Amino acid sequence: MNSLLNYAIPGVPYGCEFALMAVGLVLTYRATGVFNLAFGAQAFLSAFVYDLLQRADGMPQWVALVVSVGLLAPALGLALDRFLYRRIPQASTTGKVVVSIGVLIAIPELVPMVFSATTRTRLGHLWLPAGQVYLHLAQTPITGAVISTVVISVGVVAVLAAMLRWSGLGLRMRAVVESRRMAQLEGIAATRVAATAWVLSSVLAGLAGVLLLPQMGSLDPTQPLEFTALLVAGMTAAAAAGLTSLPGAFVAGIAIGVLETVVQQELPSGSVVAQGIIPALPFVLLVAVLLLNPRLRTLGRDSDPLASVDPPPPQPAVTTRDARLALPMRWGFRLLVVAFLVSSLTWVSDTWVFPFGQGLAFSVIFLSITLVTGMGGQLSLCQATFAGIGAFTTGQLAAHLGLPVLLGALAGAALAAVVGAGVALVVARVSGLLLTLVTLAFALFADSVLFQFSWSGGGLAGVSVPRPQLGPVSFAGDRAFLLLAFVVLVASAGLVVAVQRGATGRMLAALRGSPAGAAAVGIDPARARVTIFALSGAMAGVGGALYGSIQGPVSPADFSYVVSLAFVLVVVTTGSRTVEGAVQGGMAYAVIAQALTYVPTRFAGIELILFAAGALTYAAHPEGIVEYQRSVWLERVNGLLRAHDRYRQERGGGVGPSRHGDGGYGSRRGAAPGAPAAAEVVGRG
Amino acid sequence: MGDPAAGERAGSGEQSAAGERATAGGGTAVAGEPLLAVADVSIAFGGVQALAGVSLAVAAGEAVGLVGPNGAGKTTLFECIGGRLRPDGGSVRFAGADLAGVPAHRRSRLGIARTFQRVEVFPELTPVEHVLVAARARQGGGMLWRDLVRRGTPRPDEVEQARALVGMVGLADAADVPVAALGLGHTRLVELARALASSPRLLLADEPSSGLDTTETAVIAALLRRIQRERGVAVLLVEHDLALVRRAVDRVVVLDSGHVIADGPFALVVADPAVRRAYLGRSA
Ligand SMILES: Nc1ncnc2c1ncn2[C@@H]1O[C@H](COP(=O)(O)OP(=O)(O)OP(=O)(O)O)[C@@H](O)[C@H]1O
Ligand SMILES: [Mg+2]
Numbered sequence: 011m012n013s014l015l016n017y018a019i020p021g022v023p024y025g026c027e028f029a030l031m032a033v034g035l036v037l038t039y040r041a042t043g044v045f046n047l048a049f050g051a052q053a054f055l056s057a058f059v060y061d062l063l064q065r066a067d068g069m070p071q072w073v074a075l076v077v078s079v080g081l082l083a084p085a086l087g088l089a090l091d092r093f094l095y096r097r098i099p100q101a102s103t104t105g106k107v108v109v110s111i112g113v114l115i116a117i118p119e120l121v122p123m124v125f126s127a128t129t130r131t132r133l134g135h136l137w138l139p140a141g142q143v144y145l146h147l148a149q150t151p152i153t154g155a156v157i158s159t160v161v162i163s164v165g166v167v168a169v170l171a172a173m174l175r176w177s178g179l180g181l182r183m184r185a186v187v188e189s190r191r192m193a194q195l196e197g198i199a200a201t202r203v204a205a206t207a208w209v210l211s212s213v214l215a216g217l218a219g220v221l222l223l224p225q226m227g228s229l230d231p232t233q234p235l236e237f238t239a240l241l242v243a244g245m246t247a248a249a250a251a252g253l254t255s256l257p258g259a260f261v262a263g264i265a266i267g268v269l270e271t272v273v274q275q276e277l278p279s280g281s282v283v284a285q286g287i288i289p290a291l292p293f294v295l296l297v298a299v300l301l302l303n304p305r306l307r308t309l310g311r312d313s314d315p316l317a318s319v320d321p322p323p324p325q326p327a328v329t330t331r332d333a334r335l336a337l338p339m340r341w342g343f344r345l346l347v348v349a350f351l352v353s354s355l356t357w358v359s360d361t362w363v364f365p366f367g368q369g370l371a372f373s374v375i376f377l378s379i380t381l382v383t384g385m386g387g388q389l390s391l392c393q394a395t396f397a398g399i400g401a402f403t404t405g406q407l408a409a410h411l412g413l414p415v416l417l418g419a420l421a422g423a424a425l426a427a428v429v430g431a432g433v434a435l436v437v438a439r440v441s442g443l444l445l446t447l448v449t450l451a452f453a454l455f456a457d458s459v460l461f462q463f464s465w466s467g468g469g470l471a472g473v474s475v476p477r478p479q480l481g482p483v484s485f486a487g488d489r490a491f492l493l494l495a496f497v498v499l500v501a502s503a504g505l506v507v508a509v510q511r512g513a514t515g516r517m518l519a520a521l522r523g524s525p526a527g528a529a530a531v532g533i534d535p536a537r538a539r540v541t542i543f544a545l546s547g548a549m550a551g552v553g554g555a556l557y558g559s560i561q562g563p564v565s566p567a568d569f570s571y572v573v574s575l576a577f578v579l580v581v582v583t584t585g586s587r588t589v590e591g592a593v594q595g596g597m598a599y600a601v602i603a604q605a606l607t608y609v610p611t612r613f614a615g616i617e618l619i620l621f622a623a624g625a626l627t628y629a630a631h632p633e634g635i636v637e638y639q640r641s642v643w644l645e646r647v648n649g650l651l652r653a654h655d656r657y658r659q660e661r662g663g664g665v666g667p668s669r670h671g672d673g674g675y676g677s678r679r680g681a682a683p684g685a686p687a688a689a690e691v692v693g694r695g
Numbered sequence: 696m697g698d699p700a701a702g703e704r705a706g707s708g709e710q711s712a713a714g715e716r717a718t719a720g721g722g723t724a725v726a727g728e729p730l731l732a733v734a735d736v737s738i739a740f741g742g743v744q745a746l747a748g749v750s751l752a753v754a755a756g757e758a759v760g761l762v763g764p765n766g767a768g769k770t771t772l773f774e775c776i777g778g779r780l781r782p783d784g785g786s787v788r789f790a791g792a793d794l795a796g797v798p799a800h801r802r803s804r805l806g807i808a809r810t811f812q813r814v815e816v817f818p819e820l821t822p823v824e825h826v827l828v829a830a831r832a833r834q835g836g837g838m839l840w841r842d843l844v845r846r847g848t849p850r851p852d853e854v855e856q857a858r859a860l861v862g863m864v865g866l867a868d869a870a871d872v873p874v875a876a877l878g879l880g881h882t883r884l885v886e887l888a889r890a891l892a893s894s895p896r897l898l899l900a901d902e903p904s905s906g907l908d909t910t911e912t913a914v915i916a917a918l919l920r921r922i923q924r925e926r927g928v929a930v931l932l933v934e935h936d937l938a939l940v941r942r943a944v945d946r947v948v949v950l951d952s953g954h955v956i957a958d959g960p961f962a963l964v965v966a967d968p969a970v971r972r973a974y975l976g977r978s979a
Contacts, residue, residue, distance in 0.1 A: 523817030526815045
């Protein structure tokens with residue numbers, strides 16, 4: 011008993027961190043429907059600034075605290091509400107999650123640009139000196155860090171609970187969650203409630219970050235997302251509380267902190283159990299809670315009884331293009347492709363041929379996002395993991411069995427397909443937010459456990475993937491490899507288009523458009539998801555093998571969950587619903603990175619900030635901001651052509667070039683039917 | 696026992712309707728079980744008892760109206776039959792089999808098609824594609840390979856049939872327009888065409904005329920009759936427009952606050968004092 015206590019007590023401060031995060035997550039989810047994945051980034055920002063101020067000579071601790079947690083955090087919360095989330099109350103849960111991923115990636119990229127990028131050790135602490143032992147509890151030494159963390163977290167959450175209860179804010183929040191519309195009819199300012207929730211949760215994040223400082227050892231602004239443990243445990247606690255109960259979230263957080271330390275100490279160490287199973291436990295726990303907590307079942311269903319009052323969420327406009335544009339555009343595109351190939355095979359310098367090849371590999375990986383997100387309608391946050399499976403399988407098979415790289419890539423794709431189908435099977439009964447969180451848990455798991463073995467991702471050392479050889483033809487040179495990657499991309503794109511146009515694509519469009527309607531015609535959503543996840547896994551696996559082969563050595567860091575998040579940001583910016591979107595994204599991702607090698611390294615983050623900014627518009631433009639701009643321009647050209655027609659008709663007495671129509675029926679949603687045949691639908695959804 | 700609704704009759708003022716319903720029900724029910732048999736279904740949302748022991752039967756090829764004031768539980772009953780809601784108690788049987796635990800998409804493949812009060816169409820797809828997707832879903836399986844082999848083009852005969860069905864509901868002009876660009880009247884027709892595409896034995900239609908003007912309503916009424924008479928599809932129709940109900944069905948079941956309060960031929964049911972009370976007492 012005593013020894014159990016000995017193990018349990020050190021878990022309490024961790025538990026308090028988890029609890030703060032869980033309470034913050036539940037708060038914003040309840041009030042605004044946003045599952046705020048950026049919580050860790052907000053914590054990082056406050057912690058960073060607190061530590062920075064603390065270092066300034068003669069700065070009292072409380073000033074640093076007031077600035078970082080008392081001013082900066084609420085300001086950030088208000089800004090998030092005001093400029094991002096308030097504008098998209100009607101967006102789907104997925105749309106909101108994408109926006110929070112944008113914030114999650116952008117904040118830590120901005121920090122080293124604004125401040126300096128040097129790694130700091132001997133971090134600051136809050137209140138009591140962290141290392142000093144104050145008392146013993148059941149023979150366990152209790153340090154200042156422990157006391158500060160526990161007292162401050164419990165105190166803050168108690169104050170919060172009192173506020174929610176006595177000021178009526180809790181009641182208003184409940185009303186807003188039940189039915190935003192009804193609450194507004196009752197005169198509750200839903201926007202004010204949301205803003206309050208953002209401020210409160212942001213303060214909690216700041217506090218959690220500052221309290222975490224002494225436990226972190228060092229703070230490296232370029233590796234800011236090492237919040238994995240916090241993220242996983244916080245999500246688990248929030249999910250255990252059904253994403254609704256604040257006290258539940260707090261208690262669950264502490265319980266998880268204690269549970270994890272006890273399990274770590276109690277299980278035999280130095281065995282397979284210690285190496286494989288213990289690190290995996292937090293992820294298993296997270297997935298189990300996500301799938302088994304009955305209170306999460308109804309999540310993501312449209313539950314506002316007055317939902318029909320609201321306008322439907324934005325549907326991408328149906329774009330038509332004038333028939334006269336079809337031919338020039340098609341030939342223009344072909345010309346572009348040929349010009350790209352010829353130039354990169356001949357005169358383009360080696361410095362650029364390499365990123366071009368990378369871009370082609372990324373494009374193949376991004377097509378897997380087109381499949382699962384654009385067509386399947388599910389946000390997957392483990393596409394880089396699938397790519398990693400492809401790359402590592404190829405490398406390992408080549409190293410140990412001497413399997414040719416091309417065969418290895420096929421094997422990798424097959425394995426990634428199986429894993430993808432497995433993920434979809436595990437989550438067969440859920441979709442939307444829950445599915446997204448399970449994929450994130452899987453990515454985190456692969457990151458910190460699965461890819462760390464010498465037989466899988468090789469841990470820090472990584473795995474080396476050779477360049478392929480086809481009979482006498484070697485693809486070892488960058489130019490030859492580029493040609494191969496191009497062929498693979500064309501084949502992959504052809505496959506995606508075939509699936510999109512065919513019965514599978516229609517079925518997925520049906521599921522995206524209306525799950526209820528799809529079920530009513532006999533479409534099995536679970537089976538559809540398994541199909542698309544398997545296909546998407548295979549595609550990512552092929553892309554990953556290509557990427558590995560062009561890089562040579564690859565390590566788990568190349569396929570970490572942060573990479574998965576970055577991939578998603580890129581694709582939702584350039585367009586997740588079309589092949590063009592994936593290819594533009596892949597090329598841009600590689601080429602911008604190469605271009606940024608010419609600027610000081612602390613500005614390398616500009617690339618991800620760009621894409622994060624693009625992703626922030628996802629809720630408003632689910633077809634991708636680039637794609638949206640494209641259709642706007644197309645519409646302008648259409649308009650010019652129409653104006654030209656009218657002019658010709660007026661001048662020529664009505665004998666216009668009547669073989670083409672006047673632009674089409676539905677250049678904008680809601681237009682009347684009665685389509686002249688000459689307009690062609692080029693982009694829908 | 697063969698008369699599931701009889702036990703539900705609570706009051707005594709509807710004696711005449713009860714007697715009439717018994718004859719009507721006896722006349723339409725084929726030997727053995729009716730196509731759809733709902734027995735004693737109950738469901739509560741928090742404190743609201745949306746359905747309190749509802750029983751009704753629909754024979755093969757029969758058209759039945761389901762009416763009642765707002766909030767009576769009509770849509771909720773449809774969700775229980777369609778499989779999106781699981782009743783707290785009671786049973787739903789279709790074609791002799793108990794549907795408990797059968798998910799919604801499987802029920803559709805058994806032959807239950809439906810339309811929705813809040814239209815549930817697929818905005819990106821055209822009416823023809825709606826029909827294609829429904830027809831293919833009925834067959835199930837093997838789509839991916841066919842897509843890859845045929846590079847995504849559907850077979851000509853499938854397209855032919857789909858066009859015929861879209862033409863039958865009167866949407867030939869808009870057959871290739873994404874549904875997002877169509878008006879409400881057209882989307883309700885799209886839902887009907889999609890429902891028919893899976894060759895159902897029972898069609899559940901939830902307020903197909905709400906939000907439509909009188910000519911559009913007339914089109915829907917005629918169409919429902921045709922569906923029942925020419926295709927032999929049994930129809931269970933929820934409708935507030937009693938003129939439409941009169942033209943489209945043989946028999947009417949009245950639901951109020953989760954209870955069946957009348958069941959019989961249209962003329963008798965609307966004359967029933969309990970029914971009048973349920974409607975007027977609420978809205979007056
Ligand atoms: N998901 C739900 N959660 C809570 N209550 C619900 C839910 N669905 C229905 N109800 C309630 O159940 C009752 C029956 O609703 P239902 O939609 O079945 O009525 P209806 O007869 O279809 O009405 P209408 O003619 O207005 O369509 C109503 O009181 C409604 O508020
Ligand atoms: Mg209804």
